[in-house]
Amino acid sequence: MSAVAAALIPIFGVIALGWGLRKTRLVRVELWPGINRLSYQALLPALLFSTISTAEIEGAQVGAFLSAATLAFLAMGAIALAFKALPVDGPAFTSLFQGGVRWNGFVLLALTGAAYGPEGAALTALVFAPTVPIINVMCVAVLTIWGASDKAPNIRRVAGRIVTNPLIIGCLLGALANALNLFQTGPVADTAALAGRAALPLILLAIGAGLDFSALKARPGLLSLSVTLKLIVAPLVFYGLGLAFGVEGLALVILIAIGATPGAAASYVLASEMGGDAQLMAGHVTATTLLAFIAMPLWIGFAGG
Amino acid sequence: MTGTILSAFLPIFAVIAAGYGVRASGYLPREFWRGVNALNHRLLLPAFLFMVLATADLCHPEAGRLAMLSAAGSLALLALAGLICAGARLAAGPGAAVSAVAVQWNFVLTLALVTRLAGPEAAPLAAAVIAPGVLIGAAATVAGFALARGAGLAPAAGRMARDPLVLAGLAGLAANAAGLARFEAILAPVELIGAGALPVILLAMGAGLDFSALKGRIAVLFAGAALRCVAGPAVFLGLALAFSVSGTGALVLAVAGAASAAAFVYAVAADFETETGLTAGMITLTVLVSVAVSPLTAALALAL
Numbered sequence: 001m002s003a004v005a006a007a008l009i010p011i012f013g014v015i016a017l018g019w020g021l022r023k024t025r026l027v028r029v030e031l032w033p034g035i036n037r038l039s040y041q042a043l044l045p046a047l048l049f050s051t052i053s054t055a056e057i058e059g060a061q062v063g064a065f066l067s068a069a070t071l072a073f074l075a076m077g078a079i080a081l082a083f084k085a086l087p088v089d090g091p092a093f094t095s096l097f098q099g100g101v102r103w104n105g106f107v108l109l110a111l112t113g114a115a116y117g118p119e120g121a122a123l124t125a126l127v128f129a130p131t132v133p134i135i136n137v138m139c140v141a142v143l144t145i146w147g148a149s150d151k152a153p154n155i156r157r158v159a160g161r162i163v164t165n166p167l168i169i170g171c172l173l174g175a176l177a178n179a180l181n182l183f184q185t186g187p188v189a190d191t192a193a194l195a196g197r198a199a200l201p202l203i204l205l206a207i208g209a210g211l212d213f214s215a216l217k218a219r220p221g222l223l224s225l226s227v228t229l230k231l232i233v234a235p236l237v238f239y240g241l242g243l244a245f246g247v248e249g250l251a252l253v254i255l256i257a258i259g260a261t262p263g264a265a266a267s268y269v270l271a272s273e274m275g276g277d278a279q280l281m282a283g284h285v286t287a288t289t290l291l292a293f294i295a296m297p298l299w300i301g302f303a304g305g
Numbered sequence: 306m307t308g309t310i311l312s313a314f315l316p317i318f319a320v321i322a323a324g325y326g327v328r329a330s331g332y333l334p335r336e337f338w339r340g341v342n343a344l345n346h347r348l349l350l351p352a353f354l355f356m357v358l359a360t361a362d363l364c365h366p367e368a369g370r371l372a373m374l375s376a377a378g379s380l381a382l383l384a385l386a387g388l389i390c391a392g393a394r395l396a397a398g399p400g401a402a403v404s405a406v407a408v409q410w411n412f413v414l415t416l417a418l419v420t421r422l423a424g425p426e427a428a429p430l431a432a433a434v435i436a437p438g439v440l441i442g443a444a445a446t447v448a449g450f451a452l453a454r455g456a457g458l459a460p461a462a463g464r465m466a467r468d469p470l471v472l473a474g475l476a477g478l479a480a481n482a483a484g485l486a487r488f489e490a491i492l493a494p495v496e497l498i499g500a501g502a503l504p505v506i507l508l509a510m511g512a513g514l515d516f517s518a519l520k521g522r523i524a525v526l527f528a529g530a531a532l533r534c535v536a537g538p539a540v541f542l543g544l545a546l547a548f549s550v551s552g553t554g555a556l557v558l559a560v561a562g563a564a565s566a567a568a569f570v571y572a573v574a575a576d577f578e579t580e581t582g583l584t585a586g587m588i589t590l591t592v593l594v595s596v597a598v599s600p601l602t603a604a605l606a607l608a609l
């Protein structure tokens with residue numbers, strides 16, 4: 001069995017378990033926000049800090065990798081914008097847009113850590129810092145223009161949320177510690193590593209708990225289009241830009257895998273809050289989560305991983 | 306040796322303190338922890354226990370003796386708690402809480418500390434101590450609260466048999482006997498969850514600390530904490546000495562004896578709606594006392 005397939009089995013198993021826990025009400029729907037919040041606000045920042053602060057990073061290759069990744073997200077935004085020409089309502093378009101640009105980095109973090117070790121995990125973790133703000137700004141802008149919400153978005157609040165995003169703070173502190181050679185060992189490093197160990201299992205369970213199969217029936221045409229954008233167009237864009245920037249080896253494999261990750265659950269929350277098509281978004285997240293387990297190994301194999 | 310013990314204990318207690326900090330500061334308020342606690346009780350803790358028992362080398366030459374000493378220690382503490390409760394004429398509710406705190410030591414904390422101190426090779430010995438300790442402790446806890454709630458023996462036994470921790474313990478031992486550890490693909494998802502369980506359980510322990518619950522009923526609070534953190538290490542270390550157990554075996558027994566009470570006890574108390582405040586107070590006190598007692602007991606055991 002390949003390392004990628006061997007890493008994907010437990011990931012898929014934990015996601016399925018999360019769905020089962022919610023479906024059987026062993027952990028009821030109303031209890032999951034607390035689990036999500038602990039993961040996003042405390043455990044994932046600790047994991048990102050721990051992974052990045054102790055990573056052995058080579059400047060030139062990482063620079064090209066991050067540039068390609070950042071540009072690829074912008075390119076996906078531009079491609080998704082082109083679909084505004086289709087005769088679809090504004091809220092549905094915003095969900096199509098979010099489906100094209102948002103990625104679930106945590107599934108990939110679990111995969112690359114298990115299949116490629118610390119180097120793979122560190123490269124994946126590094127992508128969060130520059131791309132989380134860019135993706136959020138793009139999605140908020142599109143939802144502000146085409147969303148159906150009556151309320152005007154509070155730009156200061158949105159900006160504040162981006163600046164104080166715990167994931168970005170975790171990445172930046174990790175990069176700073178790495179650059180200054182701080183907290184490589186000792187109680188801070190040990191505590192962050194210990195806390196971070198819980199992040200991925202919890203977030204994978206939460207992803208499973210959020211799956212909504214009934215949403216797959218809503219607007220099948222648009223859903224197929226958003227899934228195609230995410231799992232077929234995005235990997236090609238990431239791969240192409242990686243080649244253009246001279247990225248190779250494991251970094252190129254991770255670039256194509258970023259493109260092939262499932263949609264992020266956060267897109268459903270944003271669609272619900274800002275007048276997007278939340279049902280279409282839930283369908284997109286569910287469909288891409290399931291199909292990514294076929295798409296990711298295929299694209300990774302294509303890139304030589 | 307002091308440096309080794311401190312570097313092993315510090316991150317564990319730092320994560321517990323971080324759990325308390327994020328809850329007390331309002332960063333993750335109390336209501337958000339309900340889901341985490343439910344996940345802990347129904348999935349993470351059982352998955353962790355299952356993996357420990359399913360994958361441990363229970364044929365280790367010391368395993369059988371340590372398992373017997375662990376069972377003897379737990380039963381001795383249960384008997385001691387019963388005597389104290391009878392002597393003090395405690396009602397059924399507080400009595401159940403005191404007995405549960407005395408007998409249900411925190412096996413997650415024990416395993417984390419022991420493997421940090423003695424390395425992964427200590428895991429089979431820890432599993433041998435954990436298996437009887439958890440099964441006796443969980444059974445006594447569930448049965449005690451069920452009886453205090455007015456349930457008869459049969460319903461109490463039924464609740465005990467359905468408890469996720471008891472089921473996971475038995476399933477782990479059965480999986481071990483069946484050699485399930487060889488089938489990595491089957492165990493992989495449980496292993497992934499089990500690996501993440503430790504920090505969540507430690508964080509939830511910290512978040513569950515309730516200093517306001519320390520007010521009132523001081524004598525009962527201190528009786529529970531003394532049974533767990535003073536009588537516990539004395540009984541377990543005494544058994545190690547009496548049966549000439551030394552080295553890692555003595556360390557595992559000592560750390561188990563001195564560990565704080567398991568947060569699982571609170572989950573059961575809440576489940577039966579019996580003495581939740583008192584139970585929370587006693588667990589809080591045992592965590593605080595174990596911060597000082599555990600390293601000392603570990604040092605004593607290593608000196609044996």
